[in-house]
Every structure is written in structure tokens, then in C-alpha cells.
Amino acid sequence: MSEAAFADILSVQLPGATVFQEVYYKDPASRQWSENDTLILIDDLLFLVEAKAGAAATIASPALDFGRHAQSVQDLVIKAYKQCERFFSYLNSADEVPLYRRGDGKYEECGRLRRSDYRVMLPIGLTVESFSPFSTFCKDLTQVEPLLGKHAFVSLSIDELFVLKRFLPTPGSFAHYMEVRQVVAGIRRALLFDEFDHLGAYLKKNRFDQDLAGELKGGQEKMIIWDGMSEIVDKSFEGEDWEGRPFPTQDFPEEVQKLLEALDATRTRGWLLAESHIRDLGDDGRKNLAKMLSDVRPSLNRHPSRYFILFGDGEPLFVWLQQSDHKIDWNKVNAKASAAALAVNASNVIAVVAEVGADGTYRRAQYFTVHIPTARTEENAQIYEDAVRMAQPTRAMHLNLPKNASPRVKTKKPGRNDPCPCGSGVKYKRCHGR
Incomplete structure (x- = not known):
């Protein structure tokens, strides 16, 4: 899978962004060189994208071997999460850290990064296939905690990016959705089936993270599952003329x-x-x-x-x-x-x-x-x-x-x-x- 998929698909949503491909850095813990796929910097937002192909998960059909399939998806998500975790720990190791590119067997500095420059830092695991609901439910795994205590991990697929591109056509709308989406990714026991449910909830309710948190505030509910939120998204693709119709958006005066x-x-x-x-x-x-x-x-x-x-x-x-x-x-x-x-x-x-x-x-x-x-x-x-x-x-x-x-x-x-x-x-x- 192309490491540049995220930035390429969302080029309109990321105008003027600084994009680093195959970022290298020296892990402070192991002192070994480590690599991340894609780092995107736009205004005060940082996207760290780890791209993973899901070959192991697709080999194990959920119909024939559900347990193996679920474990393969979990391993896929956890691997991307761990790579993001290592990079965020590196960011947190100093006020400013250098970034490197590798060429001819040598590591050359290509930039410097200060975490204090970024209001939002989004670690993302990107897969070719959509593994919902497993990927969206992985936030409840004990291994998946918000990085540095506050930056929740989000799992997305390439197909989902194409849909987000259509419904969130501006940098501001996409960035705001991803902010809200990240908050929801950090709320355990609040589950939506897939990315289209998350998108539908955002279009209908805007700060739906606050609704979810409010429902869990009492502490009596062990789990909340929202269903049917994707209806507004699904209906937009009905009929032969769907490409010629405007997609639903949030209302603003x-x-x-x-x-x-x-x-x-x-x-x-x-x-x-x-x-x-x-x-x-x-x-x-x-x-x-x-x-x-x-x-x-x-x-x-x-x-x-x-x-x-x-x-x-x-x-x-x-x-x-x-x-x-x-x-x-x-x-x-x-x-x-x-x-x-x-x-x-x-x-x-x-x-x-x-x-x-x-x-x-x-x-x-x-x-x-x-x-x-x-x-x-x-x-x-x-x-x-x-x-x-x-x-x-x-x-x-x-x-x-x-x-x-x-x-x-x-x-x-x-x-x-x-x-x-x-x-x-x-x-x-x-x-x-x-």
C-alpha cells in the first residue's frame, strides 16, 4: 500500500500541508533507528499515519475461522498503534526533536519538530481493507490507551477516506470531524459500528462525543452502542444519480x-x-x-x-x-x-x-x-x-x-x-x- 495514500486522497482537505514520507528517528529507549510511514503537518494539527496491509486478516475468513480473523485484525491494529506510540514517545523526549530521511545508507536530518506547536496530534492506523466493527472496537483493548495520556488512536481504511473526502470537503470541516472523532476514540464502552456511523453521528449531532460522554456519566451503563447513525450517509449513495446530488452537510447560517x-x-x-x-x-x-x-x-x-x-x-x-x-x-x-x-x-x-x-x-x-x-x-x-x-x-x-x-x-x-x-x-x- 502506498504510504502517501492518506495525503494523496485528502489533498483538498490538507492544502499546503508539510508531508514527510518514511520518517526516521532514533528511539530514545532502544537507541535503534525506527521508521514511521507518513507525518502530515497543517496549521496546528499533526497527523501520524501508519499504513498496514491486512493480508493476514483476509486470509482468515470470518465465516470460516472467526477467531483467527478477529485476532489478525487485532494484531494489525496493535502493530500500527505501537509504531505510533514509539514516535509520540520520541516527540515527548525533548522540546524539539530532529527528523531524518535515509538515503545511500545514511541518515540525513530533514526537519525538526516541536510538539508544543500542535494543538491536535492524531495517531492513525490506515488499512487497505475496512475491518469494521473490529477496528472501531479495538479502542476497548487494554493495550490501546491514549498516547501520552491524551492523544487517542484512530483506525481507518482507505475506502473510508474516500467517503470522508466527499462529505467533509473543506480543511476546516475535515479537521473538526477528526478532532471529534479522536475524542470518541478515547471513550471506552461507547461503540459505533463503523466509520460511517461516526460520520453520520457527526453530521446529525456535531459534538456527538459529548452526547456519548453524557450517557456514560451516570456510571450505571456498562456499554453504549449507537446503531443506524450511518443512514444519512448510506442514503446519499442511493439511486443512479447520486454523484450529481449534493452530499449532506452540517447547517450553518x-x-x-x-x-x-x-x-x-x-x-x-x-x-x-x-x-x-x-x-x-x-x-x-x-x-x-x-x-x-x-x-x-x-x-x-x-x-x-x-x-x-x-x-x-x-x-x-x-x-x-x-x-x-x-x-x-x-x-x-x-x-x-x-x-x-x-x-x-x-x-x-x-x-x-x-x-x-x-x-x-x-x-x-x-x-x-x-x-x-x-x-x-x-x-x-x-x-x-x-x-x-x-x-x-x-x-x-x-x-x-x-x-x-x-x-x-x-x-x-x-x-x-x-x-x-x-x-x-x-x-x-x-x-x-x-
Whole structure:
């Protein structure tokens, strides 16, 4: 099997990725040279792919010798897992590690890698044949633990990659699915039959890992099996005209979809993190974001920039909208984002700057890091003063503060007939006061 299959099939989902084939390194434990098949680096995601042919498993037919077949599949998965485990241990052996290529019997350094650069690290075992449900059930084997205690192993087949390619056509959608898929791979006793069940659950429920974890939270259920989730996937291939029909996708309001498309078109560092955060939102969160964007964006006709922050159960989302023909004042952007974070008592914020044309088109969008001060000083006093003003309902027209927010500064709650502080123009009782 070609070691490049993963990157070749998913070339559209992995634009501009750095791909290493046949990566060599010196195992710190054995001091021997070891090899991995494919290492893919894109933005802050790392994919380590171990390709295995399943000849032994196919020789042993499950109909004739079920035990031997099951053991062969298990051995196949475990072998790929062990190779990934060895490489992840190598990554963890130093802050930065060298990578090597082998040529003419010599090992030459071809790159260096810092695990701290990657938010998501995905070890994947790739097979020619699909061995469901054995491959998806292997996560319950005692030998298969999340690598370095947090990076769960995922087993996929080449055929499954072709389906994922069709249903997850953008880098952001594919990356987010794989993030969720990895979380599910780390949840023992929560089983889905094959990759198409996982894909169907994602299309229907988005963060279906949270649903599974919730069902197991009580501790009484020994095992949860979800069945029939692949129906939405299976039906897409019915009929002779299936290739001409659009495949099901998750729903996003048009305004949010445009922002995602701008992030994908710009692709600066951190774009997949920003997309992941937005894609994490449920239906209400996506609608709230769309409403804030559509309410604030038209006001750029009167102001060179506008901003707001969405605050909920997870990390807040700070959005700065800028007229595309005005230069971005990054000092001002960072100061406002820091103040907004203080106003909603956030320890971390996902922040996006979007440049908007006169016709309302999102020209560019990019993620940026927000530095939130932990103590007031003479240098950052203005940020703290700005945070106090933002937390006041009369000055919070840019700020979307839901009922469960806890500002650092105590403020008076608006009356039910007062304008909502989120700036929607609707009475508080009909907006965030409901």
C-alpha cells in the first residue's frame, strides 16, 4: 500500500500541508533507528499515519475461522498503534526533536519538530481493507490507551477516506470531524459500528462525543452502542444519480458560513483553531453568532471597525470587523480584545479579525492571540478601565453577555423594557432577558 495514500486522497482537505514520507528517528529507549510511514503537518494539527496491509486478516475468513480473523485484525491494529506510540514517545523526549530521511545508507536530518506547536496530534492506523466493527472496537483493548495520556488512536481504511473526502470537503470541516472523532476514540464502552456511523453521528449531532460522554456519566451503563447513525450517509449513495446530488452537510447560517469561508480562504496561522471553535457551536450558538455578525456588519458603513464578544459555556469568541480599505490598528484590536475578556471574566479567548468590503463581502479573516492581563499595572490601566465600561449595560452595545456571564465588575441588570445590552436593538425581555 502506498504510504502517501492518506495525503494523496485528502489533498483538498490538507492544502499546503508539510508531508514527510518514511520518517526516521532514533528511539530514545532502544537507541535503534525506527521508521514511521507518513507525518502530515497543517496549521496546528499533526497527523501520524501508519499504513498496514491486512493480508493476514483476509486470509482468515470470518465465516470460516472467526477467531483467527478477529485476532489478525487485532494484531494489525496493535502493530500500527505501537509504531505510533514509539514516535509520540520520541516527540515527548525533548522540546524539539530532529527528523531524518535515509538515503545511500545514511541518515540525513530533514526537519525538526516541536510538539508544543500542535494543538491536535492524531495517531492513525490506515488499512487497505475496512475491518469494521473490529477496528472501531479495538479502542476497548487494554493495550490501546491514549498516547501520552491524551492523544487517542484512530483506525481507518482507505475506502473510508474516500467517503470522508466527499462529505467533509473543506480543511476546516475535515479537521473538526477528526478532532471529534479522536475524542470518541478515547471513550471506552461507547461503540459505533463503523466509520460511517461516526460520520453520520457527526453530521446529525456535531459534538456527538459529548452526547456519548453524557450517557456514560451516570456510571450505571456498562456499554453504549449507537446503531443506524450511518443512514444519512448510506442514503446519499442511493439511486443512479447520486454523484450529481449534493452530499449532506452540517447547517450553518449564511453569515457564519461566509466567515468560515473567509477563514479558509486566508489560512493564516491558527485558522483551524478558529474554525474549530465556531464549528463547536450548537444551533443556538451558530444563530447567535449569525445575528451578531448581521447586526454589526452593516454599521461599518458609519464606523471603520466594530467588535463584539460571544460568551457561553466554553471559551468566548471575540470578533473584530474592519472596513477592508482601512489599515488595521493591531494595538487597538488587542487592547479591546483584552478588555472584553476581562469584562466577561475569561481566562482565554478565541479571537478573529475579519475585513469586510463596502459590498458586505468578507475579504479576509484571521485568528489572533489575545493576551489577557492578570494584574493591573500603570501600563495596562486603560485596558482595565475599558473593561469596566464594557461591563456596564449602557456602554455594552458591542457586547453579547448571556445570563450566565459573570463580569469582573458588578453592574446593574437592565430593565425588561430597556434595550438589550447586546446591541440588537430589541427590548431586553425579548432578547437575552428571556
